[in-house]
Amino acid sequence: MSLSLPADVSKILADVYGYTAYREGQEAVMSAAIQGRDSLVLMPTGGGKSLCYQLPAMVADGITLVISPLISLMQDQVEALQAMGVEAAAWHGSLTAEQGNQIQAKLQAGTLKLLYVSPERALMPFFLQRLQGLPIANIAIDEAHCISQWGHDFRPEYGQLYRLREALPQVPVMALTATADDTTQQDIIERLHLRDPFVYRGSFDRPNIRYLVEEKFKPMKQLRDYVKQQRGASGIVYCGSRKRVEELAERLQQDGVRAAPYHAGLEHELREHTLRGFVRDDIDVVVATVAFGMGINKPNVRFVAHYDVPRSIEAYYQETGRAGRDGLPAEGVLFYDPNDANWVRRMIEEQQDEERRRIERQKFTAMQAFAESQTCRRLVLLNYFNEYRDKGCGNCDICLDPPTQYDGTVDAQKALSCVYRVSQQFGMNHVIDVLRGSKSQRLTELAHDQLSTFGIGAEQSQEYWQSVLRQLIHRGLLVQNIRRFAALELTEAARPILRGEIALQLAQPRLNVTGKTRVTDRGDYDKVLFRRLRKLRKAIADSQEVPPFVVFNDTTLIEMAQHFPTTQQQLLSITGVGQTKLERYGEEFIAAITSYLDADSEPMFG
Structure with missing residues (x-):
């Protein structure tokens, strides 16, 4: 297949978009589209996926139909195209009758180049029938991983999009996504009935994003301190529950941050107001559940913070990928507590479908391994997507500040002995209170202030002992019994440590990974x-x-x-x-x- 593009395409790239060169992969994908081939396009967020179908649309005879999951995303892309003088429209249920009539008039006149619709609208019988009477030149399906049952965000309506191929059998289809492993890629091809597709797999690497994982100790304070350090930069904070979203947003507002909550339980008008304010730089930080959906078209997000652990690496990658789409420095910060994993696993087990439960368990295990990794974060991410590398990236917390190992035998013996002395019936916080010699009434009532381990760890902080105990759990020396309110219990592997028969290397507790600086910025401009x-x-x-x-x-x-x-x-x-x-x-x-x-x-x- 020839990779060269007609001269008029390159002229449009310069005259309309103001670019003098294509990004990696764009020229090959556009060439396939112009030649009428189906294609599957994997490019990272910010890698220029939308240009792959927008530019061919401008030289095609007819209309390019774009399937997009969110009205806000459609509207942003349409506004950007119209600002460049391109005839584009989004047809959705929020339009007035007059706006709908204007779009239909443009379709009838043949002046429209790109029409954005949701999958629900695209599959309506009357709409499918209407499409068959229009000169549809190309179909582009964005966020195509939603089609696959193996994708992290499977949507039933996306799974029906093969009906577009049945209604318009001669029209080439381009499926685009930023997050799909090999199994999901194959599923997309089969479910959309793509015919001998041109497949482009770009690098999943986003070198401008710094990946950080910070162990949770006082998470609310850690998050608030981090956001305040950014001083007005645009950011997104993801939380696992609606209640936490509202609580965090309120705390940030009290700190003087221009923050707003976003979740599916809020009124539609309020959600729209928040999204509009964020995209237009009137709101700096949105605190959200994953309902703050995919494809937010805002290039200058400088940080994405996860207050709770995501359920898959695909979700984490996609959500952090909303930072730094302009190519400038950005950060993805995950605040992680191993106990959060138990909460996520309980949610997964509530899933009714056994196959979905199996898939989600498998994906969350990979996410948990990423959060607890002691090797380069970027390598873990890229290896998950089968992009194998063996050198650290130099731009993650592990590379920038490698964990320092120390002889942790004595610390381990103190902690394990304390678990034993409280009869393996109490959780982590109680064990730490005993180690640090707390004067609490509860300890006194239980006579735990009389134990031999009382106060033997008083020289170290609460956070220090949290880190030690978590490492002992990771090493299999302790387990948390979920049926007994996460009580710590010794395993057989703890016995030789307690007896002093073997030494144990631990990672020096890292109590502040994110530091006290703003997201790194370029210094070569006024x-x-x-x-x-x-x-x-x-x-x-x-x-x-x-x-x-x-x-x-x-x-x-x-x-x-x-x-x-x-x-x-x-x-x-x-x-x-x-x-x-x-x-x-x-x-x-x-x-x-x-x-x-x-x-x-x-x-x-x-």
Whole structure:
């Protein structure tokens, strides 16, 4: 298959999108689409998947139908396309009758290039019938992993999308996803009835994202401290329950953070207001359940924090992938407590379907191994997706601060002896209270202040002993009996440690992985000018009622703050500035840069 694209496609790339080169894989995928082949496209979030069907749509004779799971995502993409002068529309149930009529008029006139719809609408009998009377050139199915029962976010309505192939048998189909292992990939091909598809598997690596795992000690405080360190950066905090979402959002608001909650139990209008405020930079942090769905079209999210452990590596990868889509530095922070795993496993067992339970158990085991790994986080992630590497990434907590091993025999003996002395009937916090010599009334009533292990660990903190006990559980020296309120019990493997027959190496407890710094930022541009350009961008976006990134994204503003373009030709050379945006916004940005240079003769780098 030829990988070269027609000259008019490259011209559109430059004139409309303001890009001078394709990203890895895009040219091959577009070439397959233009030649009328089915395709399966695996690219990481932020890797340029949408361009793979948008650009061919602009040179095709007819309409490209895009299946997308969320109204908000459709609307964001349509606004971005319209800002570049591309005829696109999203047809969904929230439209007024007048808006629906306008879309139908454009379809009738043949002026529409891209039509976004949900899978539910695409499968409605009247809509399928209507499609058969339209010049459909291509079908693009985004978030295609939802089709597969092996995918982490299987949706029954997605599983019915093969009916599009039956209704439009000659129309090529492009399935796109950022998260699919080998089994899921094969399932997508079979369920969509793809014919000899061109398969592109891009790298799953997102080198600009720093992966961090921080052990939970005082999770609420840890999370709040971390968010406050980011000082106004856009971020998402994922929680496992609606109650926790609301509690955390309220605490962050009390800290002066522009935060808002988002979960399926909130009123639709409130959810829409939160999403709109976040995308338009009026809200800095959204605290959400996974209901804050896939494909949020906001390129400048600087961090994603997981307050609770996700149920699969696919979910974790997809959710952290919402950070740094502009290619600038970002972080994914997971706050992890091994006890959380028990909670997740109980939820999995509530699943009615035995096959789903088996799949989810398998996927969560891999997620738990990632969280408890002592090797490079990125290697664990990439190896899960069959992208094998053997060198550390240098941009995760393990690589940046490798765990220090020490002779933990004495610490282990103290902890194991204490578990034995309290008759293996109490949980972790009680054992730690005894070790540290707590003066609590409960210990006194139980006479545990009379035990030989009382106070033998007083020199170390609560968090220190939590880390030691968790490691002893990981090593199989202790178990938590769920039927007895997580009481700690000794295993046979603990016996030789207690007797001093063998030594035990432990990892030095790591009480603060995330540190006290903001997400790493580039230092090679004028920060003062960048802030002024962001302010101008926000004013323009608000006046047009669109998200700021629809005007220009942060990467484009950074290039402006590096190269100081003061003519139209210079501005056109900036990534992300095409002919349409030059005409719409160029004059104001050139004026702002010129005014800044006139007032400040020395650019403010660093």
